[in-house]
Amino acid sequence: MKFYVCIKQVPDVNAPLQIKDGELIQDADRSILNAYDASAVEEALVLKEAHDAEVEVVLAGPEKAKETIRKALAMGADKGTHIVTSGDSNNDSFTYAQMLAAFFKDREYDYISCGKQSQDTDSGLTGSMLAQLLDLPYVTNAVALSYENGSLQVKRQGDAGQEIIALPSPGLVTCSNDMNDPRIPSLKGIMQSKRKPVETIQAEDLGLTDLSPKTKTIGFEEKPGREPGQKFEGEPDEVAQKVARLLDTEESLI
Amino acid sequence: MSTLLTYISVNDGKIKRSSLEVLSRCNQLADNSGQSSAALVIDSKASDYVDQLKSYGPDKIYLIEDPIFKNHLNTPLIRALSLAIEKSDPSVVAFASTEGSKDILGALAANQKTASLADMSEFELTENGVKGKRPVMAAKIIASVEAEGSPVLLTVRSGSYDVIENPSEPEVESLDFSFSDDELQITLKEILGASGDKIDLSEAEAVVAAGRGVKDEEARNMISELASVLNAGIGASRALTEAGDYDPSLQIGQTGKVVAPQLYIAIGISGAIQHVAGMANSKVIVAINKDPDAPIFDIADYGIVGDLYKVLPPFIEEIKKLKN
Numbered sequence: 001m002k003f004y005v006c007i008k009q010v011p012d013v014n015a016p017l018q019i020k021d022g023e024l025i026q027d028a029d030r031s032i033l034n035a036y037d038a039s040a041v042e043e044a045l046v047l048k049e050a051h052d053a054e055v056e057v058v059l060a061g062p063e064k065a066k067e068t069i070r071k072a073l074a075m076g077a078d079k080g081t082h083i084v085t086s087g088d089s090n091n092d093s094f095t096y097a098q099m100l101a102a103f104f105k106d107r108e109y110d111y112i113s114c115g116k117q118s119q120d121t122d123s124g125l126t127g128s129m130l131a132q133l134l135d136l137p138y139v140t141n142a143v144a145l146s147y148e149n150g151s152l153q154v155k156r157q158g159d160a161g162q163e164i165i166a167l168p169s170p171g172l173v174t175c176s177n178d179m180n181d182p183r184i185p186s187l188k189g190i191m192q193s194k195r196k197p198v199e200t201i202q203a204e205d206l207g208l209t210d211l212s213p214k215t216k217t218i219g220f221e222e223k224p225g226r227e228p229g230q231k232f233e234g235e236p237d238e239v240a241q242k243v244a245r246l247l248d249t250e251e252s253l254i
Numbered sequence: 255m256s257t258l259l260t261y262i263s264v265n266d267g268k269i270k271r272s273s274l275e276v277l278s279r280c281n282q283l284a285d286n287s288g289q290s291s292a293a294l295v296i297d298s299k300a301s302d303y304v305d306q307l308k309s310y311g312p313d314k315i316y317l318i319e320d321p322i323f324k325n326h327l328n329t330p331l332i333r334a335l336s337l338a339i340e341k342s343d344p345s346v347v348a349f350a351s352t353e354g355s356k357d358i359l360g361a362l363a364a365n366q367k368t369a370s371l372a373d374m375s376e377f378e379l380t381e382n383g384v385k386g387k388r389p390v391m392a393a394k395i396i397a398s399v400e401a402e403g404s405p406v407l408l409t410v411r412s413g414s415y416d417v418i419e420n421p422s423e424p425e426v427e428s429l430d431f432s433f434s435d436d437e438l439q440i441t442l443k444e445i446l447g448a449s450g451d452k453i454d455l456s457e458a459e460a461v462v463a464a465g466r467g468v469k470d471e472e473a474r475n476m477i478s479e480l481a482s483v484l485n486a487g488i489g490a491s492r493a494l495t496e497a498g499d500y501d502p503s504l505q506i507g508q509t510g511k512v513v514a515p516q517l518y519i520a521i522g523i524s525g526a527i528q529h530v531a532g533m534a535n536s537k538v539i540v541a542i543n544k545d546p547d548a549p550i551f552d553i554a555d556y557g558i559v560g561d562l563y564k565v566l567p568p569f570i571e572e573i574k575k576l577k578n
Binding site for chain 2: 221
């Protein structure tokens with residue numbers, strides 16, 4: 001079984017952020033493997049261990065994102081491909097999906113997986129766009145995967161409950177970070193990753209004629225902070241009563 | 255004249271309030287721009303919702319009714335939406351942000367070769383498309399975004415707009431739709447319904463949310479009691495849904511549901527940014543936590559520093575008294 005996992009390098013949302021002249025500024029060293037993609041890599045590795053699968057990762061991003069491919073290889077992926085984009089590109093979900101679709105066009109695979117969204121933009125569009133461009137059946141927001149009777153059994157979180165879906169091959173699945181805790185690469189894994197092959201493809205060599213984004217981000221602002229309100233400490237009976245009454249008298253919520 | 259098309263999410267005979275919020279916004283934008291506002295229901299019993307919808311002012315209602323829509327399945331839904339887009343030629347197709355709409359937004363955009371904007375907190379029309387705002391970086395930052403296209407597809411976070419009642423006599427058009435099971439590539443084998451709590455979390459006016467501090471059945475019982483007294487939905491942080499203490503569909507945060515109720519009571523929740531991303535737009539936030547430095551207190555309107563096991567019983571008692 002051949003598994004491709006699409007991964008992305010993203011800024012760490014836990015790191016300090018600044019906005020300068022409408023641009024988002026962040027310490028460049030705080031770029032990480034998107035947590036949702038890390039869960040997709042982990043799940044592919046679990047399937048690899050149980051079913052003898054081959055796991056390749058593919059990343060579209062600037063030169064410096066190569067370190068994120070190494071991270072996935074150190075976790076245990078067999079091979080990586082880096083689609084190199086120019087550093088100042090305004091790629092949106094659709095341009096990423098187009099690049100990935102062009103990459104997969106002539107490849108053979110059983111399943112493609114990716115995170116359900118990137119943790120920086122939270123759009124959650126690229127996975128299902130890619131499925132549509134490749135005309136693949138797909139399932140989003142997977143919270144558990146297993147491989148039975150020649151197809152992937154996907155448990156997805158829907159609005160009202162969890163749906164169990166059989167996804168035939170070839171197919172695409174997007175993963176929630178609720179499905180597992182991605183492994184931390186071992187020292188051995190890190191050493192081995194240095195010898196694993198990484199193929200490099202320039203984005204402009206993918207044969208795409210129009211890579212202009214369909215959406216534009218025109219600026220950033222800090223979210224207007226909530227003013228911290230009143231804080232009560234003391235006897236539990238008293239403070240509980242006081243707050244309950246305030247919710248009634250001040251907010252009319254009781 | 256162009257149309258703003260609102261997809262109406264329904265569940266068990268009820269229209270989701272978040273869809274009515276989006277419809278109300280689209281009605282307003284249509285009025286201001288001289289366009290028309292249309293509502294679209296895709297369901298196994300789509301026509302059942304016409305009467306409810308008439309109270310919320312669309313100029314037109316499109317119905318696509320087929321047994322296949324009894325459960326959420328992405329392939330037929332994308333087909334039906336494509337049909338509705340072809341028939342109504344809209345400038346905008348707007349959805350409430352739900353797991354159902356998130357599942358198909360990207361695929362529909364690729365199918366229609368058009369632009370899509372996910373999880374908007376506000377939006378307005380431009381000359382050739384839409385501009386608006388959406389939270390990014392775990393909702394710490396608001397990004398201004400714009401898109402051109404025909405139509406522009408977008409999903410809207412729940413609680414972003416008010417529902418405005420506005421009775422109308424819309425024209426109703428049913429669209430012919432057929433879909434054979436052979437075209438379904440994926441097989442839905444089973445649905446595991448969310449257990450217990452019947453109040454839809456994303457629609458609830460009040461939410462009681464449990465976090466790591468809620469350690470045992472005694473505390474979970476108090477959470478249930480408080481929720482029942484307030485007629486509130488129950489939510490939980492990721493720690494508790496992962497531990498299996500609460501159903502995964504109750505998870506609130508960047509990964510789970512985004513809620514914006516009138517009253518949000520965070521109990522034993524420290525306030526990690528991933529959780530706050532899912533509830534920071536609540537109108538009034540109450541936090542109960544024994545750690546005075548917990549970040550949840552930075553956003554809470556009313557913070558109680560104390561042991562939830564000692565605070566909750568008198569809190570529930572007092573609310574009961576006030577209710578009577």
